[in-house]
Amino acid sequence: MLPLLLAACAGACSKSGSDDGVATVDGTSRPSATATGSLQEQAIAYTRCMREHGVPLGDPEVSASSIRMGPVDKAAVGNDKLVAAEAACAPLLPQLPPAEAAAKVEKSREFSRCMRAHGFPDFPDPDADGRAVVPDPIRQSPRYEETKRLCDDQVRSFTPSPAASR
Structure with a gap:
């Protein structure tokens, strides 16, 4: 850090x-x-x-x-x-400005959808602050870290085009 x-x-x-x-x-x-x-x-x-x-x-x-x-x-x-x-x-506790907080929550939702799409159907949705409590059985899966990296990269690289908001 x-x-x-x-x-x-x-x-x-x-x-x-x-x-x-x-x-x-x-x-x-x-x-x-x-x-x-x-x-x-x-x-x-x-x-x-x-x-x-x-x-x-x-x-x-x-x-x-x-x-x-x-x-x-x-x-x-x-x-x-x-x-x-x-x-x-x-x-x-640090607080993001409202627009950034909303973007964080949306990225967290996208991450949860990605994890579910890649073999973790019980992966939880985030709360209103964008945090998800991941159950131990999911965290202990041998595929968890690899899938997490994949979804982190996918969510980080996702940026909607300007036309997507029209």
Whole structure:
């Protein structure tokens, strides 16, 4: 994951006694439910918050149109700690602009259709945020990784022509 560290996000997850979501003189702030800053700044703030809550989240990958949060070794972190950190940091979870979020959901749907078309008829549709929980029997299939790469490539390369939207 790309190492992304900005000093501007320091203290973004700390709580102050105030409820206004504004940084205080002592350098702390309260998380805001409103996405502010670039995707990179949002990802860094969320990652820093998770780390401050004891979850060694890997560095996020951010590109112009997407974000992939860093990995975490769930076995190394207790479930209670992970759930508590996710709850505390939820207001800082990066949010794509609406048009980009809709495009992400559509790409996720296309990915699910591709997986079903290539031998995984029970592959789930994504939720409203574009996430799909893939059952273990599918993930453990010997063909899963190869099919996943195929569908990743197919979905990534799909760009409708301008005439397709008319």
